[in-house]
Amino acid sequence: MKSYLCSIYAKQKFIDFCVSELISLSSIHGICPETLFSTYNLPKTYTEYDYCEHFLPQITEKPFIYVNLPNVSAAEHIAKRGVCIERFTFPLAEADSISSLVENTLQRFNNDPEAAQFILAESPFAFRFDTYQSSVSQEEKESIVKSFGVIPFKGTVDLRSPERKFIVSISKSKCYFGLEIARSKDTRTRFYAKYSLSDREYLGPTTTDMELALLMANQGKVLENSLVLDPFVGTGGILIAASHFGATCFGGDIDVRVLKGLGVGRSTKNTEADIFTNFVNYGFQKPEIICCDTSRSCWKSGEIFDAIICDPPYGVRASSKKIKKDAVGTILPRDSYHGARVFEDLLNLAARLLRVGGRLVYLLPTIRNSYSKDAVPTHPLLKLVGNSENILSKKISRRLITMEKLEAPVSVENEEGKEQFYAGIREKWFLKNDN
Amino acid sequence: MRLVTLNLLMCNSEECSGRNQALTLNPGEITPGTTQFNHDLTIRMLGKLDWLAFVNAALRLGHELPDNITEADHQNSELIQRIFDILFNVEIQTGELLCPNCNRTYPIEKGIPNMLPQDH
Numbered sequence: 001m002k003s004y005l006c007s008i009y010a011k012q013k014f015i016d017f018c019v020s021e022l023i024s025l026s027s028i029h030g031i032c033p034e035t036l037f038s039t040y041n042l043p044k045t046y047t048e049y050d051y052c053e054h055f056l057p058q059i060t061e062k063p064f065i066y067v068n069l070p071n072v073s074a075a076e077h078i079a080k081r082g083v084c085i086e087r088f089t090f091p092l093a094e095a096d097s098i099s100s101l102v103e104n105t106l107q108r109f110n111n112d113p114e115a116a117q118f119i120l121a122e123s124p125f126a127f128r129f130d131t132y133q134s135s136v137s138q139e140e141k142e143s144i145v146k147s148f149g150v151i152p153f154k155g156t157v158d159l160r161s162p163e164r165k166f167i168v169s170i171s172k173s174k175c176y177f178g179l180e181i182a183r184s185k186d187t188r189t190r191f192y193a194k195y196s197l198s199d200r201e202y203l204g205p206t207t208t209d210m211e212l213a214l215l216m217a218n219q220g221k222v223l224e225n226s227l228v229l230d231p232f233v234g235t236g237g238i239l240i241a242a243s244h245f246g247a248t249c250f251g252g253d254i255d256v257r258v259l260k261g262l263g264v265g266r267s268t269k270n271t272e273a274d275i276f277t278n279f280v281n282y283g284f285q286k287p288e289i290i291c292c293d294t295s296r297s298c299w300k301s302g303e304i305f306d307a308i309i310c311d312p313p314y315g316v317r318a319s320s321k322k323i324k325k326d327a328v329g330t331i332l333p334r335d336s337y338h339g340a341r342v343f344e345d346l347l348n349l350a351a352r353l354l355r356v357g358g359r360l361v362y363l364l365p366t367i368r369n370s371y372s373k374d375a376v377p378t379h380p381l382l383k384l385v386g387n388s389e390n391i392l393s394k395k396i397s398r399r400l401i402t403m404e405k406l407e408a409p410v411s412v413e414n415e416e417g418k419e420q421f422y423a424g425i426r427e428k429w430f431l432k433n434d435n
Numbered sequence: 436m437r438l439v440t441l442n443l444l445m446c447n448s449e450e451c452s453g454r455n456q457a458l459t460l461n462p463g464e465i466t467p468g469t470t471q472f473n474h475d476l477t478i479r480m481l482g483k484l485d486w487l488a489f490v491n492a493a494l495r496l497g498h499e500l501p502d503n504i505t506e507a508d509h510q511n512s513e514l515i516q517r518i519f520d521i522l523f524n525v526e527i528q529t530g531e532l533l534c535p536n537c538n539r540t541y542p543i544e545k546g547i548p549n550m551l552p553q554d555h
Contacts, residue, residue: 225476227483248476250440260545274545285470285523288440292550298447300455304483 001068002090003039004075005178007130007169008063009086010211015059016390017215017400018084019052022067024219024386024402025082029074039066048386048402056388062171063132066091072181079182080191081245083214086130089167089178090118101168101175102147109151118179119151124158125166128180132171144168148177194282195240201281202273204258204265208237208311217241219361219386219402220307231294231349232310234258235265236275239287242309243279249287250305251275252298256291295345303355311363312342343377347403351381354405359385364399376401380409436548437468438496439480439522442489446534447550456536457488460495463529463543470523477519478509493521 008018026036033051034044042054055065067088069075075088092115093104108115127145129136136144155164165180184190195210197203208216216238222228224246230238233251235258242249258265259275267273276286292298343364350360360382366375368391376387376399386402438460446456481504490500498521501508508514532541532548542549 225473225479227479250443254551256547256549256551259547276546286468288437289547290436290440290444290550291547292447296447296552298444298550300443300445300457300485302443302483304443 001035001070002072003066003068004088004181005091005169005176006065006067006088007086008059008065008084009184010084012060013390013392014084014211014215016052016056017219017388018059019055019065020048020386020388020400020402021082021084021215021218022065022078023048023051024221025078025085026067026069026074028221028223029070029077031069031074036067036069037065038068049388052388061133062173064169064171064174064176075182079184081214081218082184083190083192083211083218085184087167087183088181089169089176090115090181091176091178092118092166093177095175096173098144098147098170098175101177102150105148105177106151118164120154121164122155123163124156124161125153125164126157126159126162127166127168130167130169132169134170134172136170192244195244197237200278201267201269201271202235202261202265202275202277203268204235206311207235208241210237210241213238213241214244216309216361216363216400217245217247217307219400220309220359222247222307222309226306227304228307228309229299229305229353230310231308231346232312233275233287233289236278236287238309238311240278240282240284242307243282243284243287247307248285250290251287252290252292252294254291254293259289259291294349295341297349297352299349299353301352303353303358305353306355306358307361308346308350308354308359309361310346312346347377347379347382350403351379351405356405356407358405360401360403360405361386362401364401366397366399368395368397371397379403381406383410436527436543436546437523438489438492438525438527439484440548441492441527441532442484442522444532444548444550446537446539448534448537448539448552450537451534451539454536456534457485458532458541459535460492460527461531461533462496462527463531464527465496466526466528468524468526472516472519473523474512474515474519477515477522480522481509481518489522496521496525 006022010018023033033048037051079085079088092108093101095101095104109119129141167178167180169176192210192214197207197210222242222245226247228242228247229250231252233239233253236251239249239251253259261267261274275289279286290298346362354360376384382403383406385404386400388400389397390400391397441460444458446458486504490502493500526546527543528546530543
């Protein structure tokens with residue numbers, strides 16, 4: 001196991017999901033959170049929720065987490081598909097100021113042969129800066145690089161295409177120095193730039209934001225040849241993300257109009273677009289689409305799917321204003337289908353159709369002051385593995401819920417009260433939004 | 436809709452509920468698909484399919500397949516390729532699904548089967 005420093009970088013609205021993403025992507029490589037974060041000596045009883053609570057409060061000020069991974073290729077794989085993960089470095093030093101950072105690096109060089117070999121390698125190298133919430137001028141950067149002159153770097157400096165990139169990371173409270181081993185982007189754009197919603201030929205008012213869709217696919221641990229179902233598929237935004245990772249996709253929706261391009265889903269280019277159009281444009285295998293009602297499943301029971309990923313009709317995908325507008329009929333064609341039932345049906349569906357170890361990932365809207373952990377829907381065959389909050393305003397938030405299918409049922413606390421909690425949440429959501 | 440999906444769907448009428456009742460396809464327009472052959476995906480699907488229902492569905496469209504399939508067949512690349520093509524490269528654009536138990540029918544339009552009750 002190797003210790004690396006992971007830098008987090010995400011849009012403010014998704015930063016809340018970064019710890020969950022790191023945990024999920026590591027688990028693809030067989031790393032449990034306890035091993036991943038063992039540097040921090042946290043209690044063994046910690047759940048994913050506790051890890052999020054532990055790391056998130058400081059993440060905007062100091063977006064760095066030490067992680068243990070089996071090797072460089074695991075780090076590369078995680079960086080390649082991470083939405084919130086910027087890079088991994090082999091850490092050489094950590095300090096409160098630049099001058100002690102140089103000192104600490106020198107000390108490490110003198111005492112640790114493994115660290116020294118990175119500095120003594122003959123290949124071309126360069127320094128790169130990563131600054132968070134603090135600005136560093138060009139002159140300051142030059143003087144920092146000069147101060148590292150006391151360390152005997154070998155090889156020539158190559159600013160264009162260095163083989164070794166030494167990263168000086170500066171945040172408000174800490175500085176780090178390390179050798180980059182994996183990065184999420186090689187050029188200026190991230191891997192998902194090509195999926196930008198504004199370029200999509202088929203779009204609906206609530207098409208899932210691409211970064212969010214990718215985050216959800218990462219929570220679902222979607223891999224090449226995974227079978228993925230979105231039972232509230234709409235215009236297919238979540239399945240585009242799953243397709244990027246090589247999944248074979250299935251989607252269901254109660255509203256046949258959104259599937260065929262006759263209703264809220266529409267072409268942005270005056271073509272006869274439907275749900276399949278974007279998949280064809282991106283060169284993906286077309287998803288299998290069924291018009292159906294999740295409360296009356298038309299899927300045979302069996303361990304068919306590796307992941308069920310969705311934003312149920314309550315889900316809050318667009319800005320609060322849009323939600324209000326969409327609330328009139330378009331998101332929810334059946335008025336009677338609300339309250340806790342949509343989640344109850346979803347969890348039952350997942351328990352019936354997921355393989356053991358397969359994951360259910362969905363968004364749960366919450367009113368912040370009345371939320372309690374106990375309100376999250378439960379099922380005896382599904383274990384809650386992720387619950388991270390994404391705050392949208394003082395009053396409302398949405399939670400990214402991840403559950404894993406168990407081999408045998410466990411008993412759950414009584415369900416009373418949940419019905420009450422979710423009955424009327426829709427009304428409360430929109431009411432609170434107006435305030 | 437492809438045959439892979441036909442194999443995973445069941446009748447959801449009140450009468451058939453709880454039976455995992457397989458559906459029969461009455462095809463209308465069928466177009467050939469262009470999905471690239473994927474050996475691993477085919478092997479994964481073999482573990483999930485109701486094989487007999489698949490053989491019958493394939494036969495109705497003129498494709499003959501063996502009555503059962505063994506581990507040894509996984510190495511038979513000609514057979515695996517054929518199974519893949521029947522599963523993923525036969526696209527049913529129009530037609531209907533018929534429940535042999537309750538006689539309910541579900542229309543397929545624009546490649547999308549509509550599993551909602553008629554009165555919806």
